[in-house]
Amino acid sequence: MSAGNKQVISREGSTDIHGQTAGSKAVKYILITLSAAFLFVMLVMPLITVIYEAFRKGIVPYLEAISDPDTISALLLTLEATVIAVVINTVFGLFAAWAISKFRFHGKKLLVTLIDLPVTVSPIIAGLIFVLTFGRQSAIYPFLESIDFMVVYAVPGIILATVFVTFPFISREILPVLEAQGTDEEEAAALMGTKGFTIFRRITLPHIKWALLYGIVLCAARAMGEFGAVSVLSGHLRGKTVTLPLQVEILFGDNKFMPAFAVSSILVVLAVVILILRSIVEYIGKRRGEK
Amino acid sequence: MYIELKNIDKSYGDFKASDNVNFEIEKGRLVALLGPSGSGKTTILRMIAGLERPDSGEIIIDGKVVNDIPASERGIGFVFQSYALFRYMTVFDNIAFGLKVRKMNKAAIKERVTELIKLIGLEGFENRYPSQLSGGQRQRVAFARALAPNPQVLLLDEPFAAIDAKVRQELRRWLKDMIHKLGVTGIFVTHDQDEAIEVSDEIIVTNKGRVEQIGAPIDIYRKPATAFTSAFFGVTSELADYKSFKSFDEVDEYDRAIVRPEFVKITKKSEVQKYKSSAVEGRVETVEFRGNSIEITVSCNGSRFSARRSLDDPAVEVGETVDVFIYRIFITRGDSVKLLTNNALREETVVI
Amino acid sequence: MGVTLALLSIMVVIPLASLVVFTAKMDFSDIIKVITRPRVVASFEVTLLTAFIASVINAVMGVILAWVLVRYNFPGKRILDGMIELPFALPTAVAGISLTSLYADSGWIGGIFAKIGIKIAYTRIGITIALIFIGIPFVVRTVQPVLEKLDPLYEEAAGILGASRTLTFRKVILPELLPAVFTGFGLAFGRCLGEYGSVVFIAGNQPYETEITPLIIMSELQEYDYSSATAIALVMLAAAFLILFLVNLIQIRNSKILKGGH
Numbered sequence: 001m002s003a004g005n006k007q008v009i010s011r012e013g014s015t016d017i018h019g020q021t022a023g024s025k026a027v028k029y030i031l032i033t034l035s036a037a038f039l040f041v042m043l044v045m046p047l048i049t050v051i052y053e054a055f056r057k058g059i060v061p062y063l064e065a066i067s068d069p070d071t072i073s074a075l076l077l078t079l080e081a082t083v084i085a086v087v088i089n090t091v092f093g094l095f096a097a098w099a100i101s102k103f104r105f106h107g108k109k110l111l112v113t114l115i116d117l118p119v120t121v122s123p124i125i126a127g128l129i130f131v132l133t134f135g136r137q138s139a140i141y142p143f144l145e146s147i148d149f150m151v152v153y154a155v156p157g158i159i160l161a162t163v164f165v166t167f168p169f170i171s172r173e174i175l176p177v178l179e180a181q182g183t184d185e186e187e188a189a190a191l192m193g194t195k196g197f198t199i200f201r202r203i204t205l206p207h208i209k210w211a212l213l214y215g216i217v218l219c220a221a222r223a224m225g226e227f228g229a230v231s232v233l234s235g236h237l238r239g240k241t242v243t244l245p246l247q248v249e250i251l252f253g254d255n256k257f258m259p260a261f262a263v264s265s266i267l268v269v270l271a272v273v274i275l276i277l278r279s280i281v282e283y284i285g286k287r288r289g290e291k
Numbered sequence: 292m293y294i295e296l297k298n299i300d301k302s303y304g305d306f307k308a309s310d311n312v313n314f315e316i317e318k319g320r321l322v323a324l325l326g327p328s329g330s331g332k333t334t335i336l337r338m339i340a341g342l343e344r345p346d347s348g349e350i351i352i353d354g355k356v357v358n359d360i361p362a363s364e365r366g367i368g369f370v371f372q373s374y375a376l377f378r379y380m381t382v383f384d385n386i387a388f389g390l391k392v393r394k395m396n397k398a399a400i401k402e403r404v405t406e407l408i409k410l411i412g413l414e415g416f417e418n419r420y421p422s423q424l425s426g427g428q429r430q431r432v433a434f435a436r437a438l439a440p441n442p443q444v445l446l447l448d449e450p451f452a453a454i455d456a457k458v459r460q461e462l463r464r465w466l467k468d469m470i471h472k473l474g475v476t477g478i479f480v481t482h483d484q485d486e487a488i489e490v491s492d493e494i495i496v497t498n499k500g501r502v503e504q505i506g507a508p509i510d511i512y513r514k515p516a517t518a519f520t521s522a523f524f525g526v527t528s529e530l531a532d533y534k535s536f537k538s539f540d541e542v543d544e545y546d547r548a549i550v551r552p553e554f555v556k557i558t559k560k561s562e563v564q565k566y567k568s569s570a571v572e573g574r575v576e577t578v579e580f581r582g583n584s585i586e587i588t589v590s591c592n593g594s595r596f597s598a599r600r601s602l603d604d605p606a607v608e609v610g611e612t613v614d615v616f617i618y619r620i621f622i623t624r625g626d627s628v629k630l631l632t633n634n635a636l637r638e639e640t641v642v643i
Numbered sequence: 644m645g646v647t648l649a650l651l652s653i654m655v656v657i658p659l660a661s662l663v664v665f666t667a668k669m670d671f672s673d674i675i676k677v678i679t680r681p682r683v684v685a686s687f688e689v690t691l692l693t694a695f696i697a698s699v700i701n702a703v704m705g706v707i708l709a710w711v712l713v714r715y716n717f718p719g720k721r722i723l724d725g726m727i728e729l730p731f732a733l734p735t736a737v738a739g740i741s742l743t744s745l746y747a748d749s750g751w752i753g754g755i756f757a758k759i760g761i762k763i764a765y766t767r768i769g770i771t772i773a774l775i776f777i778g779i780p781f782v783v784r785t786v787q788p789v790l791e792k793l794d795p796l797y798e799e800a801a802g803i804l805g806a807s808r809t810l811t812f813r814k815v816i817l818p819e820l821l822p823a824v825f826t827g828f829g830l831a832f833g834r835c836l837g838e839y840g841s842v843v844f845i846a847g848n849q850p851y852e853t854e855i856t857p858l859i860i861m862s863e864l865q866e867y868d869y870s871s872a873t874a875i876a877l878v879m880l881a882a883a884f885l886i887l888f889l890v891n892l893i894q895i896r897n898s899k900i901l902k903g904g905h
Binding site for chain 1: 646647650651654655656657658659661662665704707708710711712715717719721723725726727728729730731732733734735736737738740741742744745750751752775776779808833836837838839840844857860861864867869872873876879880883887
């Protein structure tokens with residue numbers, strides 16, 4: 001096929017089959033309007049609502065609401081859980097994706113299924129299984145009590161739940177890239193006498209850089225916003241085991257609507273930042289991929 | 292004339308895909324659009340189909356200007372290079388598609404599809420999906436699908452490109468017979484000159500968006516009208532200095548001197564030869580078996596070119612000094628071409 | 644390899660095993676008794692119904708959105724495209740309270756509907772709205788790449804054979820998209836069944852009417868009734884696996900058609 005043919009077989013070329021009729025134009029504008037309206041009502045209006053409700057009583061009450069000590073401690077706990085989740089899942093994601101793509105072994109399919117499991121179960125069930133594992137009725141509870149290490153209704157539980165619900169996020173992004181790349185380059189490097197970690201740093205990492213970054217962004221987003229699983233394990237001890245989403249729930253439940261939306265607005269800003277970051281990472285990744 | 296293209300121009304940005312294209316095709320002929328890739332042959336086909344719109348000029352089918360008639364109403368059949376069979380439909384449904392669209396009744400559809408499946412020799416494959424067929428079978432299904440609504444014109448884009456060499460031979464003959472039997476007018480695009488020569492009644496040679504020459508395969512081969520055609524057809528070699536070969540008329544200014552293997556006669560020193568006085572000495576560079584002949588490359592007066600010898604002739608060896616006699620040379624100047632015949636041949640006719 | 648297995652064991656295998664161990668200790672008749680309680684059965688009905696309707700709406704809108712994003716050029720397209728992922732990025736609790744105040748009788752949208760006598764927040768309609776929000780990205784993101792890769796030759800072939808635009812879409816394009824639509828639908832449906840955060844605020848949580856299954860599990864947990872919670876969770880897990888199984892089945896059938904084999 002020539003360069004000329006490639007140009008011919010483009011989307012624009014195929015519009016000629018039926019000609020541009022008034023009907024086809026109408027369909028186009030109806031569909032675009034419908035899509036835009038749907039996304040506006042379902043996605044944009046909720047965001048506007050949050051911001052509107054948060055600033056309803058002015059800037060001073062807003063600042064008071066978000067500088068409330070409980071809110072600040074919730075923010076810190078959320079950040080703590082998010083950072084830990086990102087670190088653990090990055091380590092896991094790299095090792096798991098590496099093991100799955102570069103080695104052959106029995107039970108590979110089972111391994112992949114198990115890794116993906118946390119995103120397929122309901123967050124409430126995720127919380128439940130940790131309660132069953134570490135809670136009062138568990139076989140290891142007496143041991144945990146003896147060393148005074150509480151999981152359920154304590155910070156470790158929140159962190160565990162956060163790590164769990166974001167578990168496959170990073171490995172799932174890296175795996176396809178590694179599998180597409182194959183093992184040739186690593187084998188070549190190993191034959192030249194390069195050591196394992198150097199191979200990883202010099203050869204593998206450049207390939208998966210963008211996928212890894214993308215995975216981290218997704219993982220952070222989900223970790224920050226996790227509600228169901230954390231809610232089960234938190235016990236809602238104010239100032240101690242409350243994350244930002246839980247703080248929103250508590251305030252809303254207490255009919256403190258304005259503060260609830262004020263706290264939400266922090267999460268909205270973070271969400272929008274993550275979306276923009278995601279678009280940038282995806283855009284750069286795609287451009288690099290094409291080169 | 293059944294199909295006519297008049298002053299067709301088409302550009303994609305700076306790329307001129309069609310540059311004042313004009314030709315006419317008689318009803319019932321099978322015509323090849325032949326040219327190197329990027330020569331604009333596919334664009335011409337797609338414009339006739341209505342998949343592309345010419346920037347200017349007229350496309351006429353059966354006396355009607357069809358420029359403004361959409362592809363779906365032109366009454367043509369199209370076989371795509373990759374066939375574009377609908378992947379989620381069976382063979383039967385693929386062939387029936389164009390009939391169902393026309394709201395034909397079920398019994399009539401079944402009759403027509405069964406007839407076509409018989410024609411393409413795929414009885415028993417009705418319920419297969421395209422993925423379950425071989426390349427040649429897919430091509431036949433694509434052919435049947437295009438023919439189902441009884442089009443008067445059948446367009447084929449590189450119809451044999453995706454098929455392996457052995458089946459290709461068979462399919463070429465099959466397609467030629469089929470199109471003549473059905474009496475439709477066929478146009479196919481190819482970059483393979485053997486294919487064009489073997490299958491078509493008429494060849495339209497394209498280059499850089501222009502039509503170089505139109506004619507029967509043998510006429511184009513024997514009498515190339517342009518510099519491009521003379522070099523494009525056959526296995527051609529260029530002579531560095533044709534004047535160093537004996538008994539040719541002198542041409543003052545020229546661009547290239549082109550020979551084909553059948554223009555060259557190679558004779559061993561030990562063999563008897565007719566035109567010894569007009570031959571020059573050359574050295575054998577390579578000797579290759581080509582199945583039905585021996586292909587020999589010789590270097591001679593600073594040029595390298597090939598020639599053929601029969602398998603029955605005494606063998607020549609690499610490094611051997613042989614006599615080289617050239618019957619004919621194409622001399623090009625700009626776009627034009629001139630055939631020079633060795634004067635030794637002319638003298639002979641005079642003598643006899 | 645060691646690190647992988649160790650982390651996987653701690654994070655997934657052991658907790659899951661404790662669910663199995665705990666279930667094994669329970670009496671089968673007790674499980675049946677719990678999951679056939681009228682209030683629990685009603686919650687199954689609410690959850691299934693709302694999740695199903697929301698996923699169907701998302702399947703239709705998902706195809707339209709993917710079509711618009713792939714086939715048309717218009718100002719603001721990139722923003723529209725980037726927005727699709729918002730439900731993944733926005734914490735569910737925030738979505739929950741925001742949708743609640745938007746669709747309450749005093750809210751911007753809820754107010755309009757209240758005038759014509761339709762209550763949205765604290766009804767099953769409200770739950771459905773929240774689930775639509777959650778499920779938006781799934782179908783769009785599974786259909787979009789398929790549509791992008793779809794060879795325009797198929798449409799040209801259909802067009803030359805005389806098919807109209809609508810017929811070409813119905814007979815040629817839609818079959819190409821359907822496997823992706825079903826996959827996206829299955830993923831969205833699974834997600835909606837288990838969704839908690841965005842629903843719990845807008846649902847009103849009226850027993851038998853607007854109480855979803857995850858909420859029942861939650862309240863059993865708060866009463867330390869782990870057996871009941873586990874019994875109900877098992878039903879939900881079974882449903883989730885059934886959906887995954889069906890999605891896989893569709894993909895297997897699909898690859899059979901596309902990759903051959905008799």
